[in-house]
Amino acid sequence: EDQVTQSPEALRLQEGESSSLNCSYTVSGLRGLFWYRQDPGKGPEFLFTLYSAGEEKEKERLKATLTKKESFLHITAPKPEDSATYLCAVGDYQKVTFGTGTKLQVIP
Amino acid sequence: EAQVTQNPRYLITVTGKKLTVTCSQNMNHEYMSWYRQDPGLGLRQIYYSMNVEVTDKGDVPEGYKVSRKEKRNFPLILESPSPNQTSLYFCASSLSLGQGFPYEQYFGPGTRLTVT
Numbered sequence: 401e402d403q404v405t406q407s408p409e410a411l412r413l414q415e416g417e418s419s420s421l422n423c424s425y426t427v428s429g430l431r432g433l434f435w436y437r438q439d440p441g442k443g444p445e446f447l448f449t450l451y452s453a454g455e456e457k458e459k460e461r462l463k464a465t466l467t468k469k470e471s472f473l474h475i476t477a478p479k480p481e482d483s484a485t486y487l488c489a490v491g492d493y494q495k496v497t498f499g500t501g502t503k504l505q506v507i508p
Numbered sequence: 509e510a511q512v513t514q515n516p517r518y519l520i521t522v523t524g525k526k527l528t529v530t531c532s533q534n535m536n537h538e539y540m541s542w543y544r545q546d547p548g549l550g551l552r553q554i555y556y557s558m559n560v561e562v563t564d565k566g567d568v569p570e571g572y573k574v575s576r577k578e579k580r581n582f583p584l585i586l587e588s589p590s591p592n593q594t595s596l597y598f599c600a601s602s603l604s605l606g607q608g609f610p611y612e613q614y615f616g617p618g619t620r621l622t623v624t
Contacts, residue, residue: 432610443512443598443615444551487551491610494558495566496541500550 402427404499406488412505416477421502423488424470433471435464436487438501444487447473478506510535512616514599520622521589529584529619531599538604540582541566541613542574544595551598557582558604589623596620 403426413419425433432451436444448457450466457464461482463474473486483506489498512533521527533540541556543566553566557576571593573585582601586593597620600613 434610434612441618443600443617444613446612446614449610449612489551494564495553495556496610496613497553497567498543498551500548 402490402492402495402497404488404490404497406486406499406502408502409500410503410505412507413475413478415479415506415508418474418476418478420475421473421486421504422470423473423499425488425490426469427490427492427497429492430490431492432490433466434489434491434496435462435471435473436489438485438487447486475504478504480506480508482506510614512599512601512614514597514616514619516619517617518620520624522624523590524588527586527589527621529586529597529599529621531582531584531616532580533582533599533601533614534580535601535614536579537601537614538579539611539613540576540599540601542572542582542584543598543600544568544593545598545618546595554584554597586621589621591623594621594623 407422435447438444448464453468485501485503487501515530538559542554543551552568555574557563599616602613603611
């Protein structure tokens with residue numbers, strides 16, 4: 401059974417204070433690892449897909465990296481608008497398994 | 509505008525009264541899926557569909573039914589809802605997950621269901 405564990409559960413940062421969110425996984429055969437952002441009361445919004453160890457992707461203040469056992473979402477100089485819950489998920493050719501998310505709060 | 513729509517957005521019902529939550533996408537996606545989201549448990553997959561007339565169980569299928577008669581629609585049916593099905597439900601779609609390479613999913617706005 402695929403498992404995805406995210407840490408920390410919650411993170412509070414000052415504006416401009418960089419940090420990283422962790423997603424560790426155990427899967428029978430990783431096909432893709434996804435990062436999503438979810439705002440309160442809304443559906444998850446796609447951020448990144450990573451397919452192989454060593455791969456990195458960037459978007460504005462966010463950078464996602466992947467190793468054979470975990471992925472990191474690095475947030476550089478965050479702003480209050482980056483406050484949200486960040487979800488990690490792993491997928492094979494049929495099913496997708498989500499972690500429980502990291503709730504990020506960025507304080508001005 | 510490319511989107512996934514769900515209806516209704518909010519629903520309060522009573523135990524045992526059959527209900528259907530509709531889901532529609534306009535992106536010509538083959539893959540569609542239903543999730544429920546509960547505090548502390550995250551998003552859990554209920555059912556998914558690889559294409560028309562092809563559906564399969566996710567991690568928490570008990571008490572739910574689905575059908576995929578058209579490519580764009582994937583309704584979720586609760587034939588006899590119970591209070592433990594009170595949750596936030598999301599429909600999602602993506603290009604086919606076939607050929608070994610999963611693609612990102614596009615999510616609907618969610619349906620908040622309360623069963624009393």
